[in-house]
Amino acid sequence: MVDNAVSFNCTNCAAPLEIRAQGASQVVACGHCGSVLDAQDPRHQILSRYQSKFTRKPTLPIGRRGTIKGETFEIVGYLERQTRYYGITYDWAEYLLWNPYKGFRWLVEADGHWTFLTTLPNPPKERR
Ligand SMILES: [Zn+2]
Structure with a gap:
């Protein structure tokens, strides 16, 4: 890469x-x-x-490269997010991943769980 x-x-x-x-x-x-x-x-x-x-140190540093599902990505961004729902505060971290041939992906870390996300090129259409 x-x-x-x-x-x-x-x-x-x-x-x-x-x-x-x-x-x-x-x-x-x-x-x-x-x-x-x-x-x-x-x-x-x-x-x-x-x-x-930042309120916490990222688990993975910006610039780190790794392979997910056979593709190499580099961490190019980091976000800390938070929401409050029925009086309970939930927070999580989002890593922006980049591969010049594949584009951007997201890696989300919440309570020790990791989720790999791909942005849809078009919004889903509602079926009636
Ligand atoms: Zn500065």
Whole structure:
């Protein structure tokens, strides 16, 4: 697989950052200061800032490559998500995977369970 990561320093805090999936990435988030930077702008201007940083360390680091169902993917993004339902808070992590020939996939981690997701090219149609 081609390594097309681009290294630069965060425009806000100077932490070392990498843009993975160069050309397909729209933004890159700095895990050190919470800034969201324009991945397509050569000056990497700050688009927004989050007040909170990551609350937990990813189980799998960004940049790690692995094989799922016979295909090699690289972790190019990480999200922490949370929802509240009937007074109970549920949280989970989502890893964005990339293969230049296969596109993007998602790997979701929740309570020690892992789910591999493929985005549908078209929304399902309702049958009546
Ligand atoms: Zn930063």
